[in-house]
Amino acid sequence: MRARVLGSAAGGGLPQWNCGCDNCVLVRAGDARVAARTQDSVAVSRGDRWLLVNASPDVHRQIEGFAGLHPWAARHTPIGAIALTNGDLDHVLGLLSLRESQPLVVLSTERVRAGLVERNAMLRTLARSAGQVSWQTLAPGKELVLEDVGVGVTAVPQPGKLPVHLVGLVEPSPEDNVALRIRDLVTSRTVAIATAVGSLDALDPLTRDVAALFFDGTFWSDDELVSLGLGQARARDMAHVPVGGPTGSLAALAGVGIERRVYTHINNTNPMLREDSPERAAVERAGWEIAHDGLEVVV
């Protein structure tokens, strides 16, 4: 089974359109120490049909940048399904770019589906013809089999938050934010993808017997935006456990026995993006990788 990182940045990408932080400035200057990154998405397959994990606003260029996702005919896509891990705009906006009357299979919790379809007339563009989109419900803990992609998908709720645009409209629910276990139907080798993890309390059912883990690398430190003067919110307020520090994920996951451990969904401000940074060195010393667009993990 192949898991290919289509986009490794958090919402906004790197560079972010209105950001002049050190990393964004270096990327715009073409500095070799920091690579540009599109927004979070991973494609998984064991053949020539693919599951997209999340539909980022950058989905068009992510598809064009990887020949495996190009159409084979005048109207066609090798994308067998799209799974949404939450309703954040950086994970769902791309759905609206996957229109043009193409039949789609979309997997999400019922909560995420309702937050999209029932509250946004725009989603009617995916209902131009009967059966254009087949929504399949990710019920926590219950594997959903995608025969054409060759994988089974199981949602594991993670402490998260409502998308900003739904706060005040609906009550939070454990199904607002999930991680996914994606199992090769032939070998049963499993990849876990968890790019929004608000606390480390629900990791065990997610990481048990996985061959590769893509994990929330949004922020290095809890006060990253505050200390840069770029915002008031702390990492944990935004439902992202930071990577660094004594209570960060790097320390907490030190003993986990997983072959490939990859930080992804990395915010533009995160110092570990710089290849010459001490933070990057600490991550790599611990046996972790930092995702870049195009990174492929085969299990």
Next chain:
Amino acid sequence: MRARVLGSAAGGGLPQWNCGCDNCVLVRAGDARVAARTQDSVAVSRGDRWLLVNASPDVHRQIEGFAGLHPWAARHTPIGAIALTNGDLDHVLGLLSLRESQPLVVLSTERVRAGLVERNAMLRTLARSAGQVSWQTLAPGKELVLEDVGVGVTAVPQPGKLPVHLVGLVEPSPEDNVALRIRDLVTSRTVAIATAVGSLDALDPLTRDVAALFFDGTFWSDDELVSLGLGQARARDMAHVPVGGPTGSLAALAGVGIERRVYTHINNTNPMLREDSPERAAVERAGWEIAHDGLEVVV
């Protein structure tokens, strides 16, 4: 005044994600006869603050591709305002990528505003703080002055259609689709931008005394999609007068005395995209240009 084409393709772009038409295949193969194009948007300025005409789904890479739109500080944008010509997804989705708490000024008709804000919870992401977005109403025929950009903007209704996702929800209105006259406040030189024109009946107030015209180049022929087997809709059904043929815009606008005439919003199937095509030769012989991403018109 400078008008810079950020994106010259119709909705879907070139190549389009699920399309294997001749042009899309050539672009993917790197053929020099057809250039890739992002979705319709034009940036206009007479200094260092810019008006974006439409917010395409490709807005992030359009900004990164033009240094004039890069931020000058840690949190900043030189985009002074964004004007929407209709509510089609290829013109509005980019608004949702221009979040990150950045104050925005958005110009549209009241109809387009309501179709977005009142029917899509996602738009609440642009209302995280009081006054984050200032909506200014484009009332047909009434110039709206943007002092910081140095231009005045006047909407001229054009025969159009409702966005697909609003059909059946609201009644059509003349304010669903407008062209824009953009006037340099110092010289009064004017650029007209009309990328969705369903018939040629309302051109006079739009094209009078303009120095440059960006015009609907979506389809070459009325049955373009039908004859390629890619759809049932004819160009005029989709509110786009075709370029070619005896009743097309090239023939109808033959006598118009405008210095720079540019076709843009070009669908991936349009044969005039190919630099060696007879359609391209006919357009250029008539004194028109075919827009490409990055084309700049100075008036």
